[in-house]
Amino acid sequence: MAITSANQLELLQTAEAVAREKMIDPVLVVEAMEESLARAAKSRYGSEMDIRVHIDRKTGKATFTRVRTVVEEEELENYQAEFTVEQAKQYMEAPEVGAQYIEEIPPVEMGRIAAQSAKQVILQKVREAERDRQFEEFKDRAGTIINGVVKREEYGNVIVDVGRGEAILRRNEKIGRESYRPNDRVRCYIKDVRRETRGPQIFLSRTAPEFMAELFKMEVPEIYDGIIDIKAVARDPGSRAKIAVISYDGSIDPVGACVGMRGSRVQAVVNELQGEKIDIIPWNEDQPTFLVNALQPAEVTKVVLDEEAGKIEVVVPDEQLSLAIGRRGQNVRLASQLTALDIDIMTEAEESERRQKEFEERTGLFMENLDLDEFFAQLLVSEGFTNLEEVAYVELDELLVIDGVDEDTAKELQARARDVIEAKNKAAMDAARELGVQDSLVAFEGLTAQMIEALAKDGVLSLEDFATCADWELAGGWTTVEGERVKDDGILEPFGMTLEEAQDMVMTARILLGWVDPDDLVTDAEEADAADAEEEAEA
Template identity: 60%
Template sequence: MAEAGISANRLELLQIADAVAREKSIEKDVVIAAMEDAIQKAAKSRYGSENEIRAQVDPKTGEIRLERLLEVTDDVTMEATQISLEDARRRNPEAQIGDFIAEELPPLDFGRVAAQNAKQVIVQKVRDAERERQFEEYKDRVGTIVNGIVKRVEYGNVIVDLGRAEAIVRRDETLPRENFRYGDRIRAYVYDVRREQRGPQIFLSRTHPEFMAKLFAQEVPEVYDGIVTIKSVARDPGSRAKIAVISRDQSIDPVGACVGMRGSRVQAVVNELQGEKIDIIQWSEDAATFIVNALAPAEVVKVVLDEDAERIEVVVPDAQLSLAIGRKGQNVRLASQLTGWDIDIMTEANESERRQAEFAERSQMFMEALDVDEVIAQLLASEGFSSIEEVAFVEENEIASIDGFDDDTASEIQTRASEYLERVEQEMTAKRKELGVDDALAEVDGVTTPMLVAFGENDVKTVEDLADCATDDLTGWNERKDGETTHFDGILEGFNVSKQDAENMILAARVKAGWIEEEPEPEPEEEAEAEGEDETEASEDESGDTPADDADTDTADA
């Protein structure tokens, strides 16, 4: 009878392990390992925590085996965990120093407290295994769409049952005027999975731009197959969105593919997003063309690009201004997010006024710097001269060719321009020295005297100070947040210095400071060898005996 009772208990143990593994969707081995840990903890409590006890559960029979491990050593200091070599060899003649001897312990009779502790250990281990399984399963699903059922709503946050895990759609990740109730089906985008103390947290979003891209992939076979690519998405969730698409197959219109027959495909996405209006735009590698497309339905008359600052000025007809900007700036804001460029919108009248102001400003500058009358200053400005340096260093005949000018006038104007620049140079040099800027900094390639003054005003006074700068420190940088771009001025703001120019200055300063070595120029021998190879290739081409030539001849004959 006793043996039958023990067998029943063993069978029950395995049945429990099977049931827990199925319910929690984890491996049975994990449950049995948790049971072994629990039995081990109970045995330590029974026999003393100083003992090194190992518990094993046979996964086939359910038999529990308890053993105490003793380390074989020369000097026994802890009888509970160590055994001498002499005693160990009585049990196992082949025992060596450092080995472990397993001493079997009698079966453990669980008391109420021990059973409760064992239960807690098993529950905790199983919960940890379940959390790890959830994390491993969903961490690879970031960037995909999942379907679930609303479990509850807490302070606007929607808790979603995904079947094998729970996820959350935070209030700011739901669409405006969107209400969910218990039992509603919900579709959302997995944008983050984090390991946290209370278990893996799966964050879903219905406002993420990629949610719209994935919806189009589900509705448009060409997007799913990769024939049509979604290059970028900009959304004002629940209100309006713009999506840029391009096709790698010339015979397929990407915009038409996304719209579908009578708008069926785009309408399916619109319905999922609670009526969010979607502008589908043809993507273009040419920034100006792309930006003009992105501002649709507004018409654009002219664009002026500043590639270094990624800023573009767009001129629209006066009647199109409100359409280009959109309600509360929505259209231009979405176009800016879609293209990654800062967009300045102005009317033709505004542009004309600005051009007149710039013309007047340049004319005034020439009048003051060159000591000429208004007519001459305006002639220089109208010919496209924008600085005194241009006037001083341009070919003299370019100035002489202006209507009303002759060689003597051109020579006199250039002389005055050079004298003005010399005066400015002297003033700047005095100011630079007053600021304490080292003379060595002036020897760095690309650095001018006005730049030295700007450096001094920003505490860059030595070659080492310049070498320690980053490119953005000199040219400035842009930070994009919530669709708005903020520009931070650099030390050389207004000097028309590109990022490449700034990088070259910093590298030159680091070489001069001895921080890095200057890259050696190619040796003349290598260049000569390269030239020799070129000549050899040229001679082969002339002989007409090369395989390439034969192929060309065959093609031509065909």
């Protein structure tokens, strides 16, 4: 097939038709045609040649040209597409390296194989352009709700037609045992859009907490307008959910606005989520107060928060325990997800029993180590003393407030406590020495004898070993595994070491060893402060 004047305009008409059908830029189709014609010409004239084709955007005329580039003689590799300065003088005046000589060549007759190859090139280019358009269209829609039509179901995964493309609703992203038939309409949350070799992949979800948040945004104008904000969502898809809301307008009740007149707004969301029960909870900056709200409908009598561990203890009346935990632990699990805290629930009887046990253990500690009778040891515990160090190093006046304790008795108590502590320190240090602990670690400021013994038992025998430790290895921490928070025990955690203290001690050890330049730390801190200040200024 030769490119004649009769079919020159047909090229442009074909490009327009394909572009219109695939909803892509006609220029991309014309460029694909140019590339396919150039490939066909190379098969005719020689694959080593640099042949280019230009199709006039108005007339459709295809111009075939051969390009040769001037190169240094020692760089000449392709004799069909390159030539030296001397060789170029036959065609050009004063040729320079890098210059190009372009000459027009006759159009080619396209045989069956060449035509088929050209067709494949055009189809490939069109397919790539279509994929790019689809990705560009949907990448900015991630995080929004989309309506689609079910096309088919494959191994439990639903393929959804979303207009200009297909999306996938995976089996684990469906609510409960939802099933769909072809042509069913479905509303989903666009969870992710990825560019992959087989084209853009659009992943949908109906179980994501964000799906519920977006549904409320559609049903509640105050949320859409920003007057009410959704602070957290926790879901057990298809069964129950909790959503925390806050109002920035004192005259608007966030819970009432989300519920709507006679529950109309929340009911619309419930119907979309297959009857999922929704608890709407007022957000509170105070975590214990927020947790009390989150555990509704159960009543809470006491909350003890451990911010460092991200853990919280909740005490409920005996008859409220099953309600607080919920069926199969659902209520406490959702409250934990909502507050991002580990929640331990106990009854008032269990808490009383635990407190009694702690009281007895501390009483026994003082009786055994300070040679006290039970009544005197109980007095110390009642006044808030929990360990020997508090007795040994507290101000004398704090012991004198105890009934029956005069100055001589107080000094005797402190002397006994210090003697016991020194004996324990010596025993701990002797044990550490036997394990091979080095003087560099013993001399390091901030570590007690018991800490050194604990480190030695864990194989940390020198300052170098200590400097290689991570802060969480020393102070402990929490790791999220498959959505569940798992406790990592720290070597020095029993001694009350915090993550901040562990970070400071490890960094100090690295500076002493010369691994870190303290000037660099100052620079990093200054840069961080400057960045924070810039963010605050922008805000």
